[in-house]
């Protein structure tokens with residue numbers, strides 16, 4: 001995971017927020033418990049000369065080099081993401097509409113459109129292709145260290161059974177959501193949101209998946 005700061009100005013972030021406000025919803029996803037999990041809209045980053053393309057493209061190219069859009073969305077998360085990877089297998093099983101055409105190579109790119117102490121993405125030093133069958137595939141051999149309490153307290157949206165496995169995963173780092181920031185990671189890297197439910201807020205971002213040359 002890499003973090004780049006001060007890439008977008010407040011004005012550019014505001015223009016992205018305004019743009020997506022007017023876009024139609026393309027998908028609403030509900031949690032297994034029936035609660036609204038996230039509202040998704042097209043990024044339009046794949047459309048040359050769209051507002052997002054004009055704001056994002058040259059700056060992202062300066063960071064990661066020439067890249068090809070594989071998929072992505074504007075997302076308004078009402079519930080925190082549980083531990084997952086951004087691979088094609090995962091999308092086919094869970095996301096439906098966001099299947100990329102280029103296998104599961106490439107990088108995720110996060111552009112937060114909101115910031116605050118509740119909003120974080122945790123990245124683990126653990127890479128897998130799929131979490132479809134859940135926690136059986138997650139076993140981390142080195143179980144000599146466990147995550148500190150302050151990290152475990154960010155993961156209260158995972159079940160106790162899941163936390164029994166997650167606690168042995170090595171943490172690579174935590175990306176705080178900050179406006180202007182860009183976060184990138186390999187698509188098969190395990191990551192999840194912090195549990196922001198107590199804040200009562202929802203969280204907005206642009207997420208795209210790209211391949212680089």
Ligand SMILES: [Fe+2]
Nearest residue numbers: 084085086191
């Ligand atoms: Fe993800």
